Amino acid sequence: xKQMQEKSPCCKGQIRRFGRRRRQCGVxxxxxxxxxxxxxxxxxxxNDKLLLQRYLNRQLSITVHANRRDTPGRGGLEARxxxxxxxxxxxxxxxxxxxxxxxxxxxxxxxxxxGITRTGYLGFVRAATTSQAVILPPYYRAGTETAxxxxxxFASYGQSLSHVSALVCDGANGLIRQAKQRGWVLQRCHFHxxxxxNNYIRIPKKxxxxxxxxLIHGLVAVVLESPNDEKAYRAICxxxxxxxxxxxxxxxxxxxxxxxxxxxxxxxxYCADLGLPRTSNCAEQGxxxxxxxxxxxRGWSSHASFTAxxxxxxxxxxxxxxxxxxxxxxxx
Numbered sequence: 001x002k003q004m005q006e007k008s009p010c011c012k013g014q015i016r017r018f019g020r021r022r023r024q025c026g027v028x029x030x031x032x033x034x035x036x037x038x039x040x041x042x043x044x045x046x047n048d049k050l051l052l053q054r055y056l057n058r059q060l061s062i063t064v065h066a067n068r069r070d071t072p073g074r075g076g077l078e079a080r081x082x083x084x085x086x087x088x089x090x091x092x093x094x095x096x097x098x099x100x101x102x103x104x105x106x107x108x109x110x111x112x113x114x115g116i117t118r119t120g121y122l123g124f125v126r127a128a129t130t131s132q133a134v135i136l137p138p139y140y141r142a143g144t145e146t147a148x149x150x151x152x153x154f155a156s157y158g159q160s161l162s163h164v165s166a167l168v169c170d171g172a173n174g175l176i177r178q179a180k181q182r183g184w185v186l187q188r189c190h191f192h193x194x195x196x197x198n199n200y201i202r203i204p205k206k207x208x209x210x211x212x213x214x215l216i217h218g219l220v221a222v223v224l225e226s227p228n229d230e231k232a233y234r235a236i237c238x239x240x241x242x243x244x245x246x247x248x249x250x251x252x253x254x255x256x257x258x259x260x261x262x263x264x265x266x267x268x269x270y271c272a273d274l275g276l277p278r279t280s281n282c283a284e285q286g287x288x289x290x291x292x293x294x295x296x297x298r299g300w301s302s303h304a305s306f307t308a309x310x311x312x313x314x315x316x317x318x319x320x321x322x323x324x325x326x327x328x329x330x331x332x
Contacts (some may be wrong), residue, residue, distance in 0.1 A: 052084040056316040058296050085312045095134045095318045098127035103166040103274055104184075105133060105322065106175055107283030108145040109170050109290070111306055118303055119145050120290075120310065121153035124282050125160060126322045128274045133282050133322040135314050136160055140307055147174030154178055166267070166274050168282075171257075187267040189280040190224050193258060201250035216242065216255075223262050224278075227269050236262055268325045275324030284324035289320075 008015050013027035024031045054060040062077055105124040110117055120140050126133035139153035151174065154161065166185035169175040170192040179186045197220060203213045219242075222235040236259050243259075246252045256267070268276040290310045300306045 019046055048080050048084040049088070049186045052081060052088060052312075052317070054292065055081055055291070055296075056313055058292060062297075085308060089308065089312050089315060092315045094137055094315065097125045097134050097136070097160045098130070098163070098242045100131040100163060101128050101165055101274070102126060102163045103128065103168060103276060104161065104164045105168045105277070105280050105282045106150075107170060107280055107287060108172070110144060110288045110302070113300070113303055113306065116142075116303065117144060118142055121145075122147060122283055122286050123153070123157060123160075124320065124322065125164065126282070131321060131323045134319055135286060135317065137295065138314065140303075140312065145172065145174070147177055150174030150178055166271065166276055168277055168280050170280055171261075185267050185271050185274065185276070186264045187276045187278070188261065188265045188292075190265065190280065191279040193224065193254070194222070197251075200254060220258065223258065224265050232262070232266065241304060265306070277322055278325040282320055284316065285320045289317055 006015050007013060007029065008023075008025035008030070011027035012028055013025055016024040016026055018024060018031070021033050021035060022031060023034060051060065055062075062074060062081075076323065079213055102125050105126065106122065108119050108121050110119050112118075119142075119249060120138050122138050123136040124133035125136060135156055139149075139156045141149045141152060143149070150172070161182075164182075164184065166187060167175060167179040167231070168187045168189065169179075170189045176186065178184075201213050201216055203217060204210050216239070219235040219239050223232050223239070226232050226235075236310050239255055240259050243252055243255055246255065268278050290313055293309060293313045294306075297309065
């Protein structure tokens with residue numbers, strides 16, 4: 001609607017219109033522009049969702065981004081990230097587990113903030129016919145890793161474990177107990193076995209203990225990798241004969257544990273149809289996703305913040321790579 005009563009701000013006279021924005025006073029003929037733009041450089045407003053995505057991909061440094069002239073300070077940027085994180089966590093669902101025979105890879109990690117320790121229990125479900133594992137919602141519990149904590153974590157997974165028939169883990173007592181109670185196939189992680197062995201028996205570059213260390217490592221490799229059961233059993237008998245000669249108590253503990261549970265380390269050979277991995281690196285990868293984001297953020301001040309950012313990082317990832325193991329033919 002045309003405004004007939006509009007007067008000029010200078011002389012209160014009649015206003016003449018020139019186009020959509022230009023105006024002129026009918027008394028003093030002064031001209032001006034209505035709805036004038038803000039002078040200076042335009043403020044670059046970044047998309048908070050894109051900002052959060054870059055942050056979760058570790059492509060954004062808060063310190064560097066906050067020091068730019070066209071962005072708010074560090075506190076404002078952190079507040080925007082927290083708001084975008086909460087919206088992302090609330091609106092993003094976890095990936096559905098496969099509705100077919102599957103395996104479960106599990107691991108736990110501990111975090112201590114202000115003297116209080118909490119443990120996060122992680123589970124990854126992978127179908128026997130695929131190479132991508134779905135991340136389950138993490139379960140958090142006060143204290144260190146315990147069998148009761150794993151029991152509560154498995155109860156929180158609910159129907160997500162209905163098609164699981166095998167478990168890959170590092171050999172924690174709580175996980176072994178759950179596998180036996182549920183009748184699952186158990187595959188012990190080879191990486192944890194080698195890591196524990198190298199803590200006490202490492203092959204030196206030279207010295208009189210080098211042949212002895214090479215012998216033990218060779219026998220352990222035969223037990224873990226050879227598809228020939230007779231050859232693996234002979235290696236176990238040889239390791240049992242060498243037990244009294246080991247001076248290190250830790251080495252005796254590792255070797256004796258292997259000789260007792262060596263069949264659990266070879267489940268990937270006996271159950272080739274499940275495509276079991278030989279290690280729990282899939283779960284370790286999930287922990288690394290959280291740790292790398294924590295390192296980029298230079299730590300979090302509370303367990304609530306840690307839990308929220310860990311959930312955002314895992315939801316952003318959704319799946320991790322978990323290929324099946326290939327049976328070695330070198331140690332037949």
